[in-house]
Amino acid sequence: DGGITQSPKYLFRKEGQNVTLSCEQNLNHDAMYWYRQDPGQGLRLIYYSQIVNDFQKGDIAEGYSVSREKKESFPLTVTSAQKNPTAFYLCASSDGKLAKNIQYFGAGTRLSVL
Amino acid sequence: GQQLNQSPQSMFIQEGEDVSMNCTSSSIFNTWLWYKQEPGEGPVLLIALYKAGELTSNGRLTAQFGITRKDSFLNISASIPSDVGIYFCAGRNAGGTSYGKLTFGQGTILTVHP
Numbered sequence: 436d437g438g439i440t441q442s443p444k445y446l447f448r449k450e451g452q453n454v455t456l457s458c459e460q461n462l463n464h465d466a467m468y469w470y471r472q473d474p475g476q477g478l479r480l481i482y483y484s485q486i487v488n489d490f491q492k493g494d495i496a497e498g499y500s501v502s503r504e505k506k507e508s509f510p511l512t513v514t515s516a517q518k519n520p521t522a523f524y525l526c527a528s529s530d531g532k533l534a535k536n537i538q539y540f541g542a543g544t545r546l547s548v549l
Numbered sequence: 550g551q552q553l554n555q556s557p558q559s560m561f562i563q564e565g566e567d568v569s570m571n572c573t574s575s576s577i578f579n580t581w582l583w584y585k586q587e588p589g590e591g592p593v594l595l596i597a598l599y600k601a602g603e604l605t606s607n608g609r610l611t612a613q614f615g616i617t618r619k620d621s622f623l624n625i626s627a628s629i630p631s632d633v634g635i636y637f638c639a640g641r642n643a644g645g646t647s648y649g650k651l652t653f654g655q656g657t658i659l660t661v662h663p
Binding site for chain 2 (some may be wrong): 482527
């Protein structure tokens with residue numbers, strides 16, 4: 436099946452701990468994105484990557500880090516510097532070559548603080 | 550970061566009723582997208598709009614790209630219980646790069662009573 440796979444579905448973080456959320460896509464898309472979703476708010480962009488080995492900060496990058504070593508993978512690390520990490524995290528990808536490119540989403544990871 | 554104003558925030562309707570929701574922006578957009586999100590899942594694309602004035606249907610769903618390029622509308626006709634979910638609009642700024650950075654509305658929560 437072609438698509439975007441996020442893992443784990445649920446994740447718990449202890450105080451002072453870094454945690455990494457996985458995002459893998461087999462759509463051969465160039466661009467990948469990470470969003471944070473809080474109740475009553477729209478999706479807010481954390482980081483995005485247009486191409487391998489390159490990524491840019493989004494609107495709420497503080498306390499997060501990413502890497503893009505492979506086209507298929509765009510992991511997100513929630514660092515201890517992120518003081519309010521509890522949220523639903525969504526990964527998306529798009530074919531950056533097309534002017535009408537659409538973002539397709541994974542099923543999300545729900546992160547909670549212990 | 551920039552946000553879209555999506556309304557209404559929530560709707561409680563009876564099965565069989567029609568639904569209307571809209572998004573407005575202070576900026577001109579060259580793309581409008583409408584997504585639906587079910588609990589615990591990622592958003593799924595419903596309709597994509599690329600030209601001012603464009604009217605596009607997908608089954609019982611109809612969306613329009615406003616003439617001013619600053620708004621978009623989504624209508625659902627003859628609602629059914631499986632229409633329940635959160636509906637998001639998303640827009641891409643005119644003059645944006647082709648990688649497709651999107652701005653999302655806050656979402657409309659739709660509840661359908663049988």
